[in-house]
Ligand SMILES: Nc1ncnc2c1ncn2[C@@H]1O[C@H](COP(=O)(O)OP(=O)(O)OP(=O)(O)O)[C@@H](O)[C@H]1O
């Protein structure tokens with residue numbers, strides 16, 4: 078409910094354009110053309126646009142805004158706040174009142190709705206601005222190929238995606254967000270996630286074609302759409318549509334937000350909807366009870382409506398938005414954490430399990446080659462040389478915008494050792510893919526005519542599975558299962574030292590012109606291993622310690638070897654216990670999978686889908702689950718989690734998909750984020766607890782009194798004025814900071830437990846009201862005076878006093894902030910003053926209130942003292958250790 082809707086914002090409406098038609102093709106229009114025809118039509122070329130031409134087009138066509146969070150206008154915001162379910166129920170009640178000509182009630186309800194809508198839309202506007210500023214800090218870029226002028230050679234450079242224009246030539250690499258609709262000119266092992274467009278969760282292969290297949294295909298293989306993201310491989314594409322013209326923009330409008338229910342929805346939304354059901358039930362119940370017991374008819378309807386209104390926490394959306402926005406702004410300013418989706422702050426506080434990837438999150442992802450050995454474990458620089466040939470030609474031929482850190486490390490080490498990958502000629506490349514866990518290049522060896530050499534490097538298990546022989550001392554020996562097992566043992570021993578191992582294998586094939594595919598990578602000869610060391614992130618151990626103290630369980634889901642992961646775990650002070658591999662869990666799903674990973678700390682050799690599956694299973698088992706990762710292989714899990722967290726240096730698509738971005742390279746920020754989430758959830762929980770239990774108490778008392786008395790216990794207008802006072806006072810919770818007790822454990826609000834709580838406290842509250850009744854009877858009897866007005870005034874005063882008391886007693890934390898009273902105590906004091914003075918003021922008679930006799934106040938003090946004692950006792954039982 079605090080969420081701002083997302084919609085594509087291009088700042089202008091799609092409409093007829095001034096531009097010449099041939100330069101602005103939509104993705105689908107050009108799909109049937111050959112790349113050359115299309116380039117001619119878009120007045121571009123394989124070398125890209127010149128900077129000047131790009132500027133002209135940008136000025137003409139406007140910015141290419143990715144479906145960002147746009148800021149709705151004021152009237153729209155106001156209308157949207159009317160759509161809030163509480164407001165809708167209030168409006169219905171208002172209509173009912175108008176229908177029975179109860180104009181006073183109808184007017185007060187209109188005022189209530191108006192006030193809460195204004196508060197809500199201004200709160201949202203404020204939160205929206207704060208969020209936009211935060212999201213600005215993690216803006217997205219694209220790699221574009223442009224020329225400084227007509228004669229210059231093209232240069233690849235990063236620009237903000239907003240500056241892309243039709244005709245630009247863009248490069249894509251793993252983890253990039255497709256920045257606009259593209260026609261592929263070249264592609265190498267390219268697969269993209271386009272779940273946002275098609276709902277399909279597995280990556281789809283994309284490739285360049287010269288003669289496009291039939292037009293109108295829903296998912297043409299040679300087009301990549303804005304909003305999808307690169308899962309593996311690389312490509313170069315021509316921008317065919319930007320901004321509002323992209324297919325994503327159109328699809329996005331229809332789709333809305335696709336997120337599954339998160340912890341926030343389950344708790345705050347869950348509670349809200351339970352309440353709405355109660356509210357709708359209340360008027361008919363009141364009517365029926367009054368008809369049955371007192372024989373009253375429809376004349377009790379305004380009262381019944383007022384009672385239902387009394388139950389409504391109208392300020393809930395306002396308090397939620399304001400609390401979360403305030404928490405997020407503070408966290409960004411002081412904690413180095415950017416919350417991109419407001420409810421994620423609540424989910425951070427509620428998080429019970431945090432799954433992390435290892436590489437780049439717990440380690441620095443700056444691997445350094447430590448040694449290179451042959452299949453027998455003896456030092457062999459030749460293995461590193463071959464690995465470098467593979468790395469170099471994969472990067473070169475796949476045109477990756479940036480090298481992978483492992484490849485970078487291999488190339489740096491080979492360079493130092495004086496190897497020259499250029500001595501070979503590259504033919505083809507299959508870039509790294511986190512599912513296959515290997516990369517391959519096809520090269521021509523100098524002097525070896527008619528022969529193509531495949532160079533394969535990757536995870537030891539996966540490369541070994543494709544090897545038929547192993548080479549040592551220049552001689553090849555056949556690899557049987559026993560030998561494979563021995564080699565894997567050796568690898569496991571090395572990983573125990575914390576090393577990451579890449580296996581390197583080659584194979585000679587007769588030269589050919591056809592494409593190389595994954596199935597060609599068989600019958601290889603293992604050359605040996607390159608061992609790399611990746612130092613731990615300096616703050617990782619501290620961060621894990623903080624999480625443990627805060628009661629968040631940590632699990633490591635990594636694509637790396639179980640040994641390397643276990644060693645990293647131990648070095649960080651975390652007991653790895655039994656290390657699982659994703660392969661062993663392949664058959665499990667749902668609760669069985671959740672149970673299997675429940676006791677484990679490390680699950681290794683996870684493909685991207687495995688990480689997502691495990692996260693989803695944990696969530697399915699009722700655990701509020703976060704995921705922290707930085708790579709392409711983490712994206713599905715980031716989406717699957719209640720709260721997806723990413724460090725700032727993460728790949729674009731991870732940052733784009735995450736709910737929370739750690740702005741600094743400091744993992745301890747996660748501890749601060751969790752704390753901020755818990756403070757915010759703590760404020761919300763206190764607000765809900767207090768508001769709902771006193772609302773419920775008042776309603777119960779009013780129902781009972783309505784049946785006992787011969788007149789209405791409160792006039793509808795009085796109920797509503799009282800309600801207005803409560804609402805105003807409750808806004809203080811948005812400014813409140815609860816006590817440090819909230820930091821002790823995850824702060825998930827469970828609707829069931831919560832409803833039990835408010836029932837207990839509601840009953841105590843109702844009991845206080847009944848006691849007031851008795852006090853009043855005694856006082857009136859003694860004073861020999863009475864009447865409805867005195868009763869109403871007495872009850873009004875008592876209600877405001879009990880509300881003030883509840884606000885003080887059911888809230889955790891100190892009453893003062895830096896020596897001054899905090900917002901909640903101030904609001905409670907204001908309530909008490911109004912409760913005391915309003916019936917005595919000139920406004921009193923206007924509302925039908927008359928001053929009670931002095932004895933009543935003395936008795937009220939006694940009732941309040943008793944009530945306070947009962948609250949304190951119940952609090953010790955239901956809210957242990959909250960202060
Ligand atoms: N560029 C590469 N070329 C060849 N093999 C690679 C390359 N990058 C990674 N690998 C191999 O694939 C394995 C899995 O890599 P992946 O990127 O899925 O996970 P990771 O980065 O090791 O771990 P994490 O999931 O913790 O980030 C690595 O352990 C490594 O053996």
Ligand SMILES: [Mg+2]
Nearest residue numbers: 434436437708
């Ligand atoms: Mg990673």
